[in-house]
Amino acid sequence: MYISKTASRIRQREAQLARDNRAEIVRALNQGQVTRRELLKWGIFTASGYLACKNGLSPFATSAYAAIPTGTPRTPLYGIQKFSQPMHRLNYLKPLPITRTAEGHAAFPASLGERPAKRLSYHTEFSADPTNRDFINPLTYRGPIEGRPPGEVFAHQRWDEFFPQVGYIMRLGQISQSGGHSYFHDHFPVQQPDSCWTYASGRGGECGLPPFLIKGRYGEPIVTRIYNDLPTDRAKNNGFGRNETQLHFHNAHNGAESD
Structure with a gap:
């Protein structure tokens, strides 16, 4: 999974680049800048939702400089x-x-x-009057005070x-x-x-x-x-x-x- 401590600087840079690229994709997806459909169309995601096994993205893709798995850079121990x-x-x-x-x-x-x-959930009271601050999340002031949906089914x-x-x-x-x-x-x-x-x-x-x-x-x-x-x-x-x-x-x- 991890690259060897004796790996060349080129391979270490390649592994770090793959990590940075993956982080950028995850960030864009989470923040709504791109959709899973778009990533699938671009060939970055597979049909099962995983990153495509391509150099620069996947730690298991072959290196651009040798037919050896790139691997993931090790976590620093400070x-x-x-x-x-x-x-x-x-x-x-x-x-x-x-x-x-x-x-x-x-x-x-x-x-x-x-x-x-x-x-029963307090969501019932929130649904009756979403402007009633007594039943709104008191910390974020967004959404109901209770996450359970209203009604007997969710009691x-x-x-x-x-x-x-x-x-x-x-x-x-x-x-x-x-x-x-x-x-x-x-x-x-x-x-x-x-x-x-x-x-x-x-x-x-x-x-x-x-x-x-x-x-x-x-x-x-x-x-x-x-x-x-x-x-x-x-x-x-x-x-x-x-x-x-x-x-x-x-x-x-x-x-x-x-x-």
């Missing part, structure tokens, strides 16, 4: 030694107690000022039978530039806010590293509210990925609408 840094432990996130309201909703601690979680399954016992409030946004928690390694550069998104504790906490650890236990239903605070400008991602998130569970815990 002078550190491999396996010399202990791994940071994840930040344990303490669960919040949940109480049942008279209406059958799941209430978070009153001090947090959070609306209670409920079986939490067996809500009363498995009523939440604990809960969490989190925020997903740009990595913080203060507090010393914005790097993956003690000697790695600080991550730029448009290059790294991660979670924060609470609605207004700082998003940092290492990420959180949530301890889920069988027989203990959990409700988690995560505020989407990702940049609303599609261009604010440094050309990597897209400003979207799709949190979901595995291991057959519950239906997709309850994710």
